[in-house]
Amino acid sequence: MEQLDVLVVGAGLSGIGAAYRxxxxxxxxxYAVLEAREDLGGTWDLFRYPGVRSDSDMFTLGFPFHPWTAAKAIADGPSILEYLHESATTYGIDKNIRFGRRVLRASWSSSDALWTVETSQETYTCSFLYVCSGYYNYDSGYVVDFPGLDEFQGRVVHPQQWPEDLDYSGQRVVVIGSGATAVTLVPAMAPQAAHVTMLQRTPSYVASRPAKDAFSDRLRAVLPEKLAHRLIRGKNVAFSSAVYSAFRRWPAHAAWLLNSTVAKQLPDSIPADPHFTPRYKPWDQRLCLVPDADLFESLRDGSASVVTDEIDTFTANGIRLRSGDHLEADLVVTATGLQMVALGKIELTVDGERVDPHDTFVYKGMMLSGVPNLAWCIGYTNNSWTLRSDLTSQYVCRLLNHLDRTGSRICVPEIDPAEYDAPPRPVVDLSSGYIRRAASILPRQGSYGPWRLRQNYPRDLVTLRYGSLDDGTMHFRSAAPQPVG
Structure with missing residues (x-):
């Protein structure tokens, strides 16, 4: 049984960043990084569907310690995966990754101040467990049991299990969904397919932006690489934070701006309402990014179309809608969303007692109430994932160094239900369907204090880098015998 100080679970963006810190x-x-898959990259190794790309600029989605140097700020999946391999190799992180190790169970012993971590291959012990596997189920996406699906004679695929041999040239394709995956798939498939139809029950907010950042390119042309990267990163953080704050403060104006901008890019045959006019407020769900307006270009040239309706049933050669219309299809892509999981589906016990993540509150967006020496790395929903995950990793390092300095071996955030009676909310505070479906399994957040996960990078930057560790909520102690009885 190998013993390490820190075990990092997951070798994607978060895990590689954690290893560097x-x-x-x-x-x-x-430390060691335990990765369930046979390669690093996480999301960017898993998703292989056409057009897969970032929905954040790479100057903030990339690592602050390893500048993004490619031309496009909105990058495709293979380029991001190559960047992650390059980062892991450059800093020797790849030598510490153990592939094919799916973490199944983790058991904490207060008397030993150790986690015992069981994987699909072997067992480890560690003083601190850092789960960097995100909150998506890598095994399968969200699958809807559509009526009549067995009658359909064409092919049905889910983006998360995209077949390598799938040839859709000259085929009639229906993409079911209106989220980020759907708006990515439609323009990517349109040039080869006979026609692509995006079938949505309700629309999402869509925003266009250039794939290349002209201002950033000018800075990179005249400034040293690291300085240019720092300035571009700061500029993008400031801009995205300001836009998010303005949209949340003035949702009606934000909705008008988004809707009117989209309307100008649509052909006359496709009205903005109902196809691109959501009924929720901007940022109640994450915005869908359309780089270089590629979705609208496909709609204008007729290679793609959008239908807002509900499915009545599948037929032998397509989909019949509630309106009575029929969509003929050779291939149906069910971009119906993802499934969320808590802490990579790891079974947790503390001193022999099973921990249900839903019964816990999240402390500073990373640690669970009553669970010692464990952190869970998740990113922002309103900004680049890495902005938050990197702050979390730096805080974990501060915490480890504080334990060393004080001679403590245990750190655990504790909440007193009698003193904290704020109504709980899911840790991911959006109204998207995949989040609502997971509300009963995710850890919760409160309304104020360290139990609230704020979508505010500037504020988190100050709190997590420079705020007090010993704040009265986080408790430090040495290992002690387990209580009797």
Whole structure:
């Protein structure tokens, strides 16, 4: 049984960033990265559907310590995966990744101040467990049991299990969905398919932006690479934070701006209402990014169309809608969403007692109430994932160094239900369907204090980098015998 100071679960964006921070900010601690898959990259290794790309600019989605140098700020999946491999190799992180190790169970012992971590291959012990596997189920996406699906004679695929041999050239394609995956698939498939129809029950907010950042390109042309990267990153953080704050403060104006901008890019045959006019407020769900307006270009040239309706039933050669219309299809892509999981579906126990993540509150967006020496790395919903995940990793390093300095071995955030009676909310506070479906399994957040996960990078930057560790909510102690009885 191998013992390490820190075990990092997951070798995607978060896990690679965590490994770098451990090496540079807490180098006295041994660590390993446990990855369930046979390669690194996480999301960017898993998703292989046409057009897969980032929905955030790479100057903020990329690592602050390894500048993004490619031309496009909105990058495709293969380019991001190549960047992650390059980052892991450059800093020697790849040597510490153990592939094919799916973490199944983790058991905490207060008397030993150790986690015992069981994987699909072997068992480890560690002083601190850092789960960087995100909150998506990598095994399967959300599958809807549509009426009449067995009658359909064409092919049905889900983006999360995209077949390598899928040839859709000259085929009639229906993409079911209106989220980020659907608006990515439609323009990517349109040039090869006979026609692509995006079938949506309700629309989402869609925003266009250039795939290349002209201002950033000018800065990179005249400034040293690291300085240019720092300035571009700061500019993008400031802009996205300001836009989010304005949209949340003035939702009616934001909706008008988004809807009117989309209307100008649509052909006359496709009205903005109902096809691109959502009934919810902007940022109640995440905005869908359309780089270089590629979705609207496909709609204008006729290679793609959008239908807002509900499915009545599948037929042998397509889909019959509630309106009575029929969509003929050779291939149906069910971009119906993802499934969420808590802490990579790891079974947790603390001193022999099973921990249900839904019964816990999230402390500072990363640790669970009553669970010692464990952090869960999740990113922002209103900004680049990495902005938040990197702050979390730096905070974990501060926490580890504080344990060393004080001679403590245990750190645990504790909440007193009698003193904290704020109504709980899901840790991911959006109204998207995949989040509502997971509300009963996700950890919860409160309304104020360290139990609230704020979507505010500037504020988190100050709190997590420089705020007090010993704040009265986080408790530090040495290992102690387990209570009797």
């Amino acid at each position: 451990l090496q540079t900010q807490s180098p006295q601690h041994s």
